[in-house]
Structures are given as C-alpha cells and as structure tokens.
Amino acid sequence: MPQIRTIMLIPTSIGVGLTSVSLGMVHAMEQQGVSVSYFKPIAQTYHDIDAPDHTSEILKANSAISIGESIEMKKAEALLGTDQEDELLEEILNRFHQNINGSEVALIEGIVPTRRHEFANNLNFQIAKALDAEMIFVMTLGNEGPEQLKKRLEIATTNIGGTKNPHIMGVIINKLNAPIDDQGRLRPDLSDIFDDSEKLNTKQLPTSPLQLQPYSPLPILATIPWNPDLIATRAIDLAQHLKARIINEGHIAKRRIRSVTFCSRSIPTMLSLFRSGSLLVTSADRPEVLVSICLSAMNGVEIGAVLLTGGYELDPRIARLCEQAFQTGLPVFLVDTNTWQTALNLQNINLQVPPTDKERAENIMHYVAEQIDANWIQKLTAGSSRPRRLSPAAFRYELTELARRANKCIVLPEGNEPRTIKAAIICAERGIARSILLGDPEEVIRIAESQGLTLPSGVQIIEPRGIRANYVDRLVELRKSKGITEVVAREQLRDNVMLGTMMLERGEVDGLVSGAVNTTANTIRPPLQIIKTAPGSSIVSSVFFMLLPEQVLVYGDCAINPDPTAEQLAEIAIQSADSAKAFGIEPRVAMISYSTGTSGAGSDVEKVRAATELAQAKRPDLIIDGPLQYDAAVMADVARSKAPDSPVAGQATVFIFPDLNTGNTTYKAVQRSANLISIGPMLQGMRKPVNDLSRGALVDDIVYTIALTAIQATQ
Structure with missing residues (x-):
C-alpha cells in the first residue's frame, strides 16, 4: 500500500482566510480524482470555545470525504497548561490514524495564531513533525508590497530551520488586493459606514505566481485574488446577527448582501445606490425612502434587503402600499438600535461562511480550487496504484475542462429568462462555451443588470425578429414532404426553439439548450423534425x-x-x-x-x-x-x-x-x-446536440448542461 501524503496548512497570522484555502485545496484534489481526507487537530472558534471546528462542519455539509474528529480547544489548553504536550500530540496522532481511511492525501489544517492562542505557531510545528507532514504556509500581504514577502516568510520559519527546511512545500498567498485600511484591517465594502474610503489601500499587486515568485524564498503554490462575491452573506444571516425582527421574509434565505448603503440623503441622490445585492438601511420613520426602494424592486432591481432602524413600527398603510414589492421577494427587517449603533453592529458581523450556506461554500471551493495549479495536485499522487472513482467534483471538473477545450457556441432560445442569462455569463467567464441569447437586447440587458450582472464578450444577443426571414426558405425545403408553406414556416419560426434549431441545422451554432421555460415536448419537437437522428441511430x-x-x-x-x-x-x-x-x-x-x-x-x-x-x-x-x-x-x-x-x-x-x-x-x-x-x-x-432542461433547473444545472452540449458537439 503506497504511503499517504500528509500536507499541513499553517497560517502565518489571523485573517489569512484559512478555511477558504482548506476548502479550495480539498476541492482541487477532488477535481483531480485524488482521494483526500481532512483533519483539524484542534477545533478553533472565535466566539464559542465548545463549538465544533468550522471548516470540518462546512466539509461535512458539502463533501463526502473522510473528516477526522477534532480535539476541543479547552482540552488542548488544559493539557498544554499542565505540561502535557506529549499526551496532546499522542491523542492527535491517534485521531489522525482513525481518520485517513485509505486516502492518498491527508490535509491537515493548523491553528490560527491569535492573542488567545499564542501557542499556535509552536504547536503547529510540533503537530507537523509528529505527523511527518509537509508544510504549506498560508498568508496575506495586507497593505505591504511584494518586497516584504521574503522577510515575512523568514520570520514565519525561524523556529523550524528557516525557508530551506525540506519539509516546507511552499506558500499560498490569499486575499491579494483586498480592501485594506491604513491599519491593515480588512474593510469589505462597508467603508461608507464611516465615510473613510479614501483611507483604503488601492495599490494593486501582481496576482500571478510567476510575477511574485522572484520575491519569495519559497515556491508559490497559488495566489488567490480578493473576490468580494465570496463574502456576500445571505440576508437571513445578517438578520440573525442583528437579532432583527422580520417584517417581510421574502427571499431572505437566498438574497445576498454585497454592499451597505445608509439612506440618509434625499431620494434623488440615492437612486443610483438602489442596486442589486445592496443592503439599504433607513430609519423606520422615513416611509418615503421605503416606498422608493419598493418601486425599484417592482422595476426588477434585486435589492439584497431593507433594514429599518430605530424600532419604530411600520405603518400598516405603508405596508399595504408596499405589498406588491414585498411579493417580489424583497426581505425587510427591523432593529431597535439607532443608525450609529446599527453601523457598529454591521461592522462586527462575522464574514465566515455558515455551514448551512451551501451555495457560498461551493462558490468558495470552486474559486480557490481554480487558482491552484492542477499539475501540482496531480504530482501529489504520482505513482499511486489506487483505482480512480469518478467523484462528483472530478466529474464537474472534467466537464468544464472538456468544454473549454471544445470552445463551442451554444444557442439559448430562452434568452430573456433570468437563470439562462446568468448561466450564459458564467459560461463565458469560465471559458466553458460562447452563448447566443435569442431575445430583445434591451430586455436581456435590463434583466442582467437587475441581477447585478454585466454581459461579457462571450455572450451575444440576437433579436429574433431581425433574423427569422433568413430561415423561411430552408424550413420550407426541409419540411416540404409535410406540406409546409411559406406562411406556415414564418409562423413556426416565431417559436425561438424552432429558430434556434434552424441556426443549428445551418451550422451557425454548435448546439442548443432549452427547457427552463419550455416543456420537454416544445424543446424536442423542432430538433426531431429538423435535425433528426444520427447515422446508425434509430431512436433518440x-x-x-x-x-x-x-x-x-x-x-x-x-x-x-x-x-x-x-x-x-x-x-x-x-x-x-x-x-x-x-x-x-x-x-x-x-x-x-x-x-x-x-x-x-x-x-x-x-x-x-x-x-x-x-x-x-x-x-x-x-x-x-x-x-x-x-x-x-x-x-x-x-x-x-x-x-x-x-x-x-x-x-x-x-x-x-x-x-x-x-x-x-x-x-x-x-x-x-x-x-x-x-x-x-x-x-x-441526435445528429447534432440538443439538450432539454427541467423547468425547475438551477443556474448551475444550466451551466453544466451547456457544458455537456459543447462536449457532445465534438463527438
């Protein structure tokens, strides 16, 4: 049996985003079909000493890998306080060996050095030594330049023989170009609370490992640029943090907060701030502001949530006036604190991803994994004889990689459907496929903007009315045995699925995906009539x-x-x-x-x-x-x-x-x-790829169906 590779992530300071890096490392290994287990030797939380380990809880909710049982921090502190470090390490070794379960790689997450846990650095090194683990340092540059990288790594490795220690694999640099104030504190889009955005660090550092490598005495295994979307908390988490009363639940479990705006000015000067993902904070005794926000919501702007301060009860007449906006899913909640107290409470929100927030956890795992070199991951298990089982993560990774290489163009007849628009944008941004949305350009752009999205160059919008006439003669020719006339052909081409099918038949696109709105019959009928079955196939x-x-x-x-x-x-x-x-x-x-x-x-x-x-x-x-x-x-x-x-x-x-x-x-x-x-x-x-969606399809479902279609187009 080949020896298990043990890798330990060691944070150099607090706030390095250790959980995100751990999640991304696990996901990157799963994508490559590597059998990985995870172990946090000592559970560490910042508020409740008896709470379970945070990273472990997220992985349990979002992964099927083997996860070791952590030792409670209070037990570890008790052993260390009575000079029983050997007993602690023995218990860690015991739990580690119970956890590995035949995995190829065991990923260990170290303890974050805090004021309360000043012993973290020394204990991390002792644990790494006991487990014979290779070490990877996790750090941020904060408001320092790359020229400080060498000095900081030399300090971090002082007690273990310096940067030449052969057990050190390298370093991962996280949160590159994050919004940092002049005190080195992370300030993610809450700067208008204190109106000191001019004090934030705006210096842009290089984000490529190759660009930063000359400054580092250790191999740089990944550089992870700051991504504000990864800290976009759900409205329900914010309401729970503030202990708010829910006035209108709406889509409180789905809406995400990406910015905070205090509505203290006149309405005309605030209208541009009524945007997708924004938490709009206003005193509950300013009904004109709430009504204006509701009008924006009724016009398709997916506002994150409305927070009413001051503890004033909402006038029932205003509530009735806003009812239609509430039905769009707009979350509204109320706190008793005034604006200043509310601002302080907002600043103190814990930006860690809750284990129950599956969407955000998956986004973090996917984003961080993308920054880690796949070739380096593959080398970790070079020579392993374990048969590969295609895990879900490996399957999705394989899909996206094959689709990227295919570089195909997919037509989406339901071009003004919000999920479809978002999926097309994701496909373009990830290089999965180029998409053509059939729909009115102004409406498509409006729907995208209402979700806070911008259409990239890989997404093209085509107005169906402008191209239908191009396919009339060809449709008549293809269906002449069925007696189709020009009048009937024009009428049939009013159906965007038929129009997209004709584009596919002519070779202008490589595949078609529909069904988020259309039934299976409506999606499949035109391709069966026009595209027909592939050679050697008698059935679809x-x-x-x-x-x-x-x-x-x-x-x-x-x-x-x-x-x-x-x-x-x-x-x-x-x-x-x-x-x-x-x-x-x-x-x-x-x-x-x-x-x-x-x-x-x-x-x-x-x-x-x-x-x-x-x-x-x-x-x-x-x-x-x-x-x-x-x-x-x-x-x-x-x-x-x-x-x-x-x-x-x-x-x-x-x-x-x-x-x-x-x-x-x-x-x-x-x-x-x-x-x-x-x-x-x-x-x-089918002779050319056409795929149907469930009408309840999620955005990810559409993305992966587009990827499937692109891959089919190469076969």
Missing part, C-alpha cells in the same frame, strides 16, 4: 448524470421514451454506455427489472432479458448484464446473494430502466430523497 433517448456523494452514475432513459421495445431498449443501453465512456465513467451497464436473473417471469422481464441479449450481441465490447433488480445492481452484498456470477451486479455505473414510468420515478426519488445534483437530461442519438 436521454440520460441523467446522478452525482452521488462518492461517484457519478448514469440513468437512462428517464425523459423521452414511454415504453421502448426490446430493440429500442438495447439501443438505449448502448447509447448510454457510450455517453458514460465519453464523460470519463467506466460503463458497467445494468438492465433494471423487478426481478434478477431467472428468478422472475412476465412480459416486462422478458423484454429486459431480450434487450440485454440484443445489446450484448451488438456490442460485445461492453459489460452489460440483466435483468437485475436495482439493489442487486448497486449493492455488493445483495449482488453476492442474488447474482454472484454477474460482471455488473454490485458495481453498476449505468442503469437502464425498462420504461419511462420506472426511470423518471426512480431518478426523481433518488435526487430528492438524497438531496443530490442531477445533470440532464442529455439527449442521445
């Missing part, structure tokens, strides 16, 4: 990629064919196996039925048995078996009992359901009961 089917905690499974067909024949089911199995292989999943295909092997009889079982034999004969290179019950296909212990000779049972990665009723019900039951992400449906068998 679909798969979902089910992102279970430890691996990704493929389910088909859960969206298209109500009751396929045995021949069609065999083709669905082959299409799904090929799709799995295309996206890095080793296909082991289970043909699902209500009985396993020869234990059952009936027309439904016979159909699955016949489909299995047809698929095996047509593609002997694939591992296909059936009929198998779901538990026999997925659980090794059940497989040993029900299908001991099956090459698939207990280890299936592709599940083919006998009909749409079974497939759709199963995928939704698994998705909702386990609260997991499913990507799809991805259509198979």
